[in-house]
Amino acid sequence: MKIIHKISEMQKFSASARRKGKTVALVPTMGCLHKGHLSLIDKAKKCADLTVVSIFVNPTQFGPKEDFSKYPRPIERDIAQCRKHGADAVFLPEAKEMYPKDSSTWVEELMLTRGLCGRSRPGHFKGVTTVVTKLFNAALPDIAVFGKKDFQQARVICRMVRDLNFPIRIILHETVREKDGLAMSSRNTYLSPEERKNALAIRRSLISAKSAILSGRKKIGCIGKMIRDEISSAGGRVDYVEIVDSSTLEPLAKLSGNILIAVASFFGKTRLIDNIDFKISTGG
């Protein structure tokens, strides 16, 4: 497995692969790899000849009061995990090459980023689309794999790829969960044992909400309140609960079609997100 630091070296790796007729899949990560990331690597390996995992804690997607500096960076363990899961290269770009001092170009998606995390984390998605563009142009993949836990991010990346004509196929992979249902996240390591237990309310509330909708509950406001109440009673501080069309991410006027329920909530100082998506057929 190659460890690559320089952008030009990364580009050469992929160009050389392509000349040999091989396809390349990229799994972009911020490191602190958990089973969710590892399942993306496994997926990538099934979809392409060569798998590249990028590890870069992207400063521009963190807000000024967020956890950039304390974001966990267990780089040796991450590299070992990539090797174990059969990655062909790990791309570890340096911040000073990804963002030169006079760096001044940004990529921004303006529609799908208006609600959900886009509303509560101003600038976050601008950082995401910019860094993913930089990573795409460095790794030049045929395929890139993203997880559905960051559902809005995944939609935004798909839109960006379409709009900017990136010759890349995006594969979305299901959220991987702990046995008790908590969505895998690098930020779970921040939780105290009690917060960890309380945080299960997120998943529980999403499942209840889906059941309620499937069993005929119609009022979007009530469903939203149900989720908020369940999280609050468990000691969580709700950032948002949104019930939206899973393609446009626009709030739904009524419960039909492709539904996404997305939640962000603080347990202690840790902000966690999760979501559930399902379809309600409009017939009958």
Next chain:
Amino acid sequence: MKIIHKISEMQKFSASARRKGKTVALVPTMGCLHKGHLSLIDKAKKCADLTVVSIFVNPTQFGPKEDFSKYPRPIERDIAQCRKHGADAVFLPEAKEMYPKDSSTWVEELMLTRGLCGRSRPGHFKGVTTVVTKLFNAALPDIAVFGKKDFQQARVICRMVRDLNFPIRIILHETVREKDGLAMSSRNTYLSPEERKNALAIRRSLISAKSAILSGRKKIGCIGKMIRDEISSAGGRVDYVEIVDSSTLEPLAKLSGNILIAVASFFGKTRLIDNIDFKISTGG
């Protein structure tokens, strides 16, 4: 010579070239090709195995009161010219594929676009960087060739390519001029015979300014006024005259180093731009 309309077909053309070990150069244009464009094609042919000319009148780089709808589109003649100059493909994307209805992703450069045409044409460069990104991802060139008449555009594209890690080498080509000095431009066709004659004041004033600076004139304000006066006396309406560092495009405090004098001016309703760049050694 291939005529390509679909983005996916364009991508296949370049991917297939690359698999055969061939390099691709792109000459992005808005059509209405003149000798300036043709010199870019000639240059491209010397730098790469295959030359692609894109012709796309990009709506998003025109302001609401600008000449998008009346911009000349002599497409058959353009195609004949490309063929004559040995292009291997002409890429003619359709607006509805370049900008789908719900298109919502933009690329923006924020530093080099603050002055000059960026100030007088709000949104112009955002349209340029966005469409050039789309064209780069469609044509996937190794090399792209731009003219120095649009000096600021060229600098912005170079910055974007560096910032976003595009694996593309940008080649800048000298401005091609009519025998009497007028910079070639598709917009010259708008000029009446009298405006055409008066417009020579732009080039004349730039040459005088350069001479004045080289012969020791130090006051930036006076040099600027000299240019303005010469253009105004010829009946032109000055949009801007700026004397800037040719790398940063920031206004100069004193006349030394790499100097760019850039002018935009209306003759009748037609806005023309031109520039001159030169170096003053700071020693002695």
